[in-house]
Each structure stands twice: as C-alpha cells, then as structure tokens.
Amino acid sequence: xxxxxxxxxxxxxxxxxxxxxxxxxxxxxxxxxxxxxxxxxxxxxxxxxxxxxxxxxxxxxxxxxxxxxxxxxxxxxxxxxxxxxxxxxxxxxxxxxxxxxxxxxxxxxxxxxxxxxxxxxxxxxxxxxxxxxxxxxxxxxxxxxxxxxxxxxxxxxxxxxxxxxxxxxxxxxxxxxxxxxxxxxxxxxxxxxxxxxxxxxxxxxxxxxxxxxxxxxxxxxxxxxxxxxxxxxxxxxxxxxxxxxxxxxxxxxxxxxxxxxxxxxxxxxxxxxxxxxxxxxxxxxxxxxxxxxxxxxxxxxxxxxxxxxxxxxxxxxxxxxxxxxxxxxxxxxxxxxxxxxxxxxxxxxxxxxxxxxxxxxxxxxxxxxx
Numbered sequence: 391x392x393x394x395x396x397x398x399x400x401x402x403x404x405x406x407x408x409x410x411x412x413x414x415x416x417x418x419x420x421x422x423x424x425x426x427x428x429x430x431x432x433x434x435x436x437x438x439x440x441x442x443x444x445x446x447x448x449x450x451x452x453x454x455x456x457x458x459x460x461x462x463x464x465x466x467x468x469x470x471x472x473x474x475x476x477x478x479x480x481x482x483x484x485x486x487x488x489x490x491x492x493x494x495x496x497x498x499x500x501x502x503x504x505x506x507x508x509x510x511x512x513x514x515x516x517x518x519x520x521x522x523x524x525x526x527x528x529x530x531x532x533x534x535x536x537x538x539x540x541x542x543x544x545x546x547x548x549x550x551x552x553x554x555x556x557x558x559x560x561x562x563x564x565x566x567x568x569x570x571x572x573x574x575x576x577x578x579x580x581x582x583x584x585x586x587x588x589x590x591x592x593x594x595x596x597x598x599x600x601x602x603x604x605x606x607x608x609x610x611x612x613x614x615x616x617x618x619x620x621x622x623x624x625x626x627x628x629x630x631x632x633x634x635x636x637x638x639x640x641x642x643x644x645x646x647x648x649x650x651x652x653x654x655x656x657x658x659x660x661x662x663x664x665x666x667x668x669x670x671x672x673x674x675x676x677x678x679x680x681x682x683x684x685x686x687x688x689x690x691x692x693x694x695x696x697x698x699x700x701x702x703x704x705x706x707x708x709x710x711x712x713x714x715x716x717x718x719x720x721x722x723x724x725x726x727x728x729x730x731x732x733x734x735x736x737x738x739x740x741x742x743x744x745x746x747x748x749x750x751x752x753x754x755x756x757x758x759x760x
Contacts, residue, residue, distance in 0.1 A: 709747030
C-alpha cells in the first residue's frame with residue numbers, strides 16, 4: 391500500500407516545544423495505522439502480507455471441509471461474500487464472540503484486532519468504505535471446491551487490496567475520520583504494530599472466512615438450527631454431562647439429548663440450539679448424523695461455534711439474513727453476525743422471538759418448521 395499522510399498535518403521546522411509532543415503523538419498514530427494496513431494486506435508488489443500468507447492454507451482447508459460436508463457437490467459461494475469474509479479476518483478478533491480458548495494460537499493478533507475493531511466502531515464510514523466497496527453486479531458465485539482453488543489468486547486478492555485501500559484512503563484524507571479512528575490512543579502504544587509478526591501471524595486469521603464458508607455449505611446441504619431455552623452453564627453440565635466430550639477446556643458444548651437430538655450450548659449467550667439435518671439419505675444410501683458433523687467442525691476448527699450459532703440467530707433477529715456478511719451494527723460497531731448463513735427455524739405455533747425485526751407486512755423474520 392502507498393504510504394498515506396493525512397492532509398493538513400505538516401510539521402514545520404520551528405514547531406514550538408509545547409506543540410512538538412503533540413505532533414509526535416499524531417505521527418506515531420499515522421505510522422502505526424499505515425503499518426497495520428500494509429502488513430495486513432499491502433498489495434502483491436510489496437511482498438507477502440498476512441492475508442496473502444493465509445490464503446493458500448485457507449483454500450486448502452475449504453477444500454477439506456467441502457470434501458466432508460458438500461454432500462451433493464452443488465454448494466456455491468458468492469465471490470463478494472468470500473472477499474469480505476477474508477478481509478474482515480483481523481478485526482474479527484476484536485468482536486465479543488471470540489472469547490474461547492480455540493484461538494490461543496492466534497493470540498498475537500488479538501490486541502491488534504481489538505484495536506482495529508474499536509477504531510471501526512468510532513468510524514462506521516470506514517467500515518462501509520471497506521466492506522461495501524466491493525460490488526458485484528453479476529452476483530458471481532463459484533463452487534465451494536473451485537473457490538478454494540481460486541482463493542490465493544490475484545483476482546480475489548487484488549479486490550481485497552482495493553477494498554482495504556478504500557478504507558485507508560478515507561482515514562488519511564479526512565481529518566475528522568482520522569481523529570476518530572485513532573481516538574482510543576491505542577495506535578500509539580509501543581510495539582502494538584510489528585509488521586513482520588503480523589505478516590507471519592496467519593493461524594486463525596482465516597477463521598471469519600471459514601465460519602462463513604462452513605455455514606453456507608451447511609445451509610445449502612439442508613442443515614438448520616432451532617433456538618431453545620437459555621440455560622446457565624452449571625445447569626447445562628448435569629443435564630448433559632454424560633455426553634459431553636473432552637475439548638479445549640475439558641468439556642465440549644456439543645451434546646446429545648435423551649431423544650438423540652444434537653444440542654449446542656453457547657458459552658457467550660447461554661442459549662441452547664438444536665442442530666438439525668433436514669435432508670434425506672445421501673446418494674450412496676448412508677445417513678447423516680448431525681452430532682458427528684458438528685463434532686467434525688469443532689475438531690477441525692472449520693468455524694467459530696458461537697458465531698456459527700449465535701451469529702445466525704442475531705442476524706435473523708435483526709432481519710439481515712441473506713444480506714451482506716459484514717455490517718455496521720446499531721451501536722456503530724462492526725457486526726459480523728451474518729457471517730453465519732445457517733437458517734434459523736422456530737417451532738410451529740411459537741411466538742416470534744422478542745426483539746426481532748418485523749418485516750414489511752408484519753412477518754416475523756424467523757422461518758417456521760424445519
């Protein structure tokens with residue numbers, strides 16, 4: 391990325407001593423923001439970056455996931471959603487959902503991700519500039535298997551570069567935007583941005599992308615979820631202790647209920663969900679076990695489970711299902727709930743969940759049945 395300097399910020403030779411520290415502070419912020427964008431994805435001409443390093447492995451993982459979950463080989467992904475899901479990988483670490491131990495390998499990214507997400511909350515125009523910049527009037531879609539092969543190519547990576555550059559250009563060309571983006575003071579923290587470390591800290595930076603791709607594959611293969619009661623962890627443990635398996639923190643939040651239903655319990659919202667397969671037997675006659683599928687997703691880290699479930703619920707609740715995968719939330723924060731494309735059903739005769747956005751005509755955004 392071309393180094394950018396905000397308009398009107400010019401250091402004069404005879405700057406008074408009282409002003410010099412302030413100018414130094416501003417300069418540290420300018421350098422840090424530029425360094426972050428460049429290390430995150432500075433363009434192919436400037437060498438490897440975090441996204442460039444992550445893309446080949448992410449493409450391979452997408453292929454492995456598709457081999458297991460794309461039963462009929464017909465899952466197709468919108469190119470624009472793949473681009474936005476990959477480019478949001480760093481600020482994704484700053485979202486409240488990512489509080490589980492599965493991200494321990496990505497700890498070097500957490501502080502930068504949180505700082506980036508916090509700055510975006512102060513500047514929703516930057517969020518819109520980056521994640522609404524990619525428009526695809528052709529609504530191009532590709533097979534999930536082919537998309538994995540295409541991910542590391544220049545066509546997709548250059549579009550990500552252009553989107554991120556649109557955000558950086560806005561920050562550095564509009565003084566109020568720059569001041570709001572850097573208002574937290576975190577960008578001037580010593581050693582916050584270490585370009586080499588950021589470029590090489592690729593484990594986990596594709597988690598937002600994998601969460602979207604996995605959820606879209608599940609949706610197109612007739613999986614869905616149904617929200618159940620909210621229940622505390624201490625109550626959940628005795629209910630399902632016999633079927634909870636060893637996991638990151640000694641237990642898993644995936645269980646089989648007494649009727650053999652597959653249940654996921656979110657540690658973030660304490661809401662239970664039933665994970666359902668609505669399709670029939672596969673072409674080879676074999677059956678599909680939702681419990682085994684969800685355990686496979688968990689074991690391979692193909693998705694962040696709270697975002698997969700809570701995200702789908704919140705996205706539907708807000709009436710945004712089927713829209714962009716990255717949004718600006720009601721509190722101006724980065725909203726990644728729609729990275730999950732899983733359909734959410736409520737039972738027949740059930741009331742529309744409290745807080746749901748009501749569509750035109752008074753229709754509840756949640757589908758009924760399964």
